[in-house]
Amino acid sequence: MKLLLIRHGDPDYEIDSLTKKGWCEAALLSERIARLDVAAIYVSPLGRARDTASLTLEKMHRTAVQLPWLREFEAPIPDFHTGAPRIPWDQLHVDWTAEPKYYDMVRWCETLPMLQGHVLAEARRV
Numbered sequence: 001m002k003l004l005l006i007r008h009g010d011p012d013y014e015i016d017s018l019t020k021k022g023w024c025e026a027a028l029l030s031e032r033i034a035r036l037d038v039a040a041i042y043v044s045p046l047g048r049a050r051d052t053a054s055l056t057l058e059k060m061h062r063t064a065v066q067l068p069w070l071r072e073f074e075a076p077i078p079d080f081h082t083g084a085p086r087i088p089w090d091q092l093h094v095d096w097t098a099e100p101k102y103y104d105m106v107r108w109c110e111t112l113p114m115l116q117g118h119v120l121a122e123a124r125r126v
Contacts, residue, residue: 006033008048016047023051030055038062044070069126077117088119 006029009022018026033056043053043064049071053064076085080095091113101107109120 004033004036004038006052008044008046008052011048013048018048018051022048026052026055030059034059040065042067042070044068044072046071073119073122073126075117075119075122077113077119080113088114088117 008018009025009029010019011017011022012019029052038060041053041057041062041064043049043066045066045068050064050066056062057064073088075088077088078084079086080091096102099111101111108114109123114120
């Protein structure tokens with residue numbers, strides 16, 4: 001059995017879809033994936049994920065099973081510099097590489113930003 005994990009094409013977060021580039025990426029992806037013997041397709045409920053999968057699904061005359069837990073974590077953390085909410089894994093490397101706990105598979109969640117964002121609780125939920 002093979003398991004393919006495919007991330008969405010270039011996103012347009014403001015409209016929860018894809019940019020022009022993202023639609024091109026989805027089209028190219030559909031050419032490759034439609035030729036494979038795929039047993040099942042699962043997709044996040046987010047628009048950018050559904051839009052990415054849509055071209056492949058159309059080519060294959062298939063539908064996908066939408067699974068809510070495939071969406072991104074709902075645990076924004078404060079930005080190191082501005083304090084504004086941001087996605088936990090979307091940090092500048094100069095910030096997270098300065099914290100040794102981020103390299104620890106147990107203690108990464110003990111950092112102040114991860115605690116403030118309730119990231120461990122969200123990870124456990126997922």
